[in-house]
Each structure stands twice: as structure tokens, then as C-alpha cells.
Amino acid sequence: MRNILLIQQSQVGEFNFEQQLNNLGFKVTVVNNALQALVKLESNNYEVALVDLSLERLESFWLLATRKLTTTVIALAANNSTLEKISALEMGADDYLAKPFNLRELQLRLDVLKRRSHPSDFSAPTYDIRFNDNDSSITCAGSNIQLTNTEYKLFRYLFERKGKVVTKDELQQRVLHKKLGKFDRNLDMHISNTRRKLTQQNLPRDLINTVRGQGYSFNF
Incomplete structure (x- = not known):
């Protein structure tokens, strides 16, 4: 099972990312601040970290800026602001998604990022x-x-x-x-x-x- 670390603030009534990701076959660990996230990243092997930029701005960007591991990071934002997207990518995010988004799109982006980082793990499908x-x-x-x-x-x-x-x-x-x-x-x-x-x-x-x-x- 593919492991994901989800870093987001706990908000009642917010779209349940964890459950939806579980339904797609991912094992999800949820933390709600950057310090917890870094501890988890140091001690566990995650395929990807999803960083919700609705966290305190300095905290979420600090998390991106200080990460020194090879875990893929996708920034999640409440809007499609070009400035915020550029900032997240400059601070170290590998990709960026504006909420709300289709979880199928997220899954495809994860597959693309994994193929780029581990090309030998994938072979192109063939069709008769x-x-x-x-x-x-x-x-x-x-x-x-x-x-x-x-x-x-x-x-x-x-x-x-x-x-x-x-x-x-x-x-x-x-x-x-x-x-x-x-x-x-x-x-x-x-x-x-x-x-x-x-x-x-x-x-x-x-x-x-x-x-x-x-x-x-x-x-x-």
C-alpha cells in the first residue's frame, strides 16, 4: 500500500481527504502542524507529503523550505493564486493543486511524479x-x-x-x-x-x- 503524509489543519465539516485517499488505496497519516510532519518524515518512508497551505503561512512554507528528505511534496491551496503557486514551488514543493480538486487528478499527478523519480518501476502499457x-x-x-x-x-x-x-x-x-x-x-x-x-x-x-x-x- 502506498503511504501518504497529509499535513492539514483539523476543520470540522471539511472535505474528508483521509477517507477519500483511503478509498483510492492509500495509507494516510494525518498531522496538523509542521513540527509533527518533520518528525514523521524523519522516521517513516512516505511516497508523498500533501501540505495544506491553509496552515499558518509561515509554518507551511517553513516546512517546505526546511525539508531535506526525498519525499515528494504537493502543496494544496484554497485558491489558484499564481503568486502562491510560485512561492510554494520556489520553497521546494514538487507540485501544486488548488482546492477543490478531483481526487482522480491527484492520483494521476502522484503517478506522474513517481514515474519521474523511479522510471524503472514503470513500464508503458501495451495495447492490442x-x-x-x-x-x-x-x-x-x-x-x-x-x-x-x-x-x-x-x-x-x-x-x-x-x-x-x-x-x-x-x-x-x-x-x-x-x-x-x-x-x-x-x-x-x-x-x-x-x-x-x-x-x-x-x-x-x-x-x-x-x-x-x-x-x-x-x-x-
Whole structure:
């Protein structure tokens, strides 16, 4: 079971992070001040420490600034203030989340941070993908996904070039057979719809990954 240290003030009626994290399969230890947190961090092996910045400001930032262990730290804040986010990251937090947030998002962020710190512990999942040209559908991980003709062609084009970045201009010309206009979002719409259909079958939307400023790549 993955261990989490949660540092937050005890407030009656506040969203029960501990219970929700337990439901996700985490073992949670809760403390309500920075001194207790540092004692726990020195004597226990936690995968991550969640620091609620609603603690006394100096106390929570002091905790971030003085930590000398390798435990991943995610700062939790009541708002999405850019200044507070920058301050938390400068003081040593590895990531930042504004409340309220979806616990599934927190879980995914934890997975990403763990992959970065322990890359050998993870292997990319593989999917058996089959194409049906007759009805523009694909079978992926046992799920049948019905695509439009254009979505199907885009998906297959990217799949056949998996691991490579394919520019939007190339997709426009080779698949949509037209030049990419400055304000043309037609391609993005097709990609978005395809991702939505993937997630509806509990498949990762980032099978088709956006490479900012360049285009798309197929992650497999």
C-alpha cells in the first residue's frame, strides 16, 4: 500500500481527504502542524507529503523550505493564486493543486511524479490495436470503438508513425487533404472527439499525445 503524509489543519465539516485517499488505496497519516510532519518524515518512508497551505503561512512554507528528505511534496491551496503557486514551488514543493480538486487528478499527478523519480518501476502499457476498414472502427484492449471515417484515418496515420511527432500541417495535407489555415480548428476537433471516444472505453486519452507547438504523436 502506498503511504501518504497529509499535513492539514483539523476543520470540522471539511472535505474528508483521509477517507477519500483511503478509498483510492492509500495509507494516510494525518498531522496538523509542521513540527509533527518533520518528525514523521524523519522516521517513516512516505511516497508523498500533501501540505495544506491553509496552515499558518509561515509554518507551511517553513516546512517546505526546511525539508531535506526525498519525499515528494504537493502543496494544496484554497485558491489558484499564481503568486502562491510560485512561492510554494520556489520553497521546494514538487507540485501544486488548488482546492477543490478531483481526487482522480491527484492520483494521476502522484503517478506522474513517481514515474519521474523511479522510471524503472514503470513500464508503458501495451495495447492490442486492430483496424477494421469496413466500418472505420478499431478494437483496442478488447474494446470496440466506432470512429468516423476521418477520425479513423487520423488515428491510423498516427498509429503507423507511433513514437514520432506528426505535424498538424502534415495531418491536414495527408489525411484531411487541405492546407492548415491560421484559425482552422477542424483537425483539433477530430482529435478531441477521438480522445473522448477512447476515454468512454476507459482507455487513456493520451494515446494521442499533443506535442505543444508541433503536432501530435501516438503513445504506445
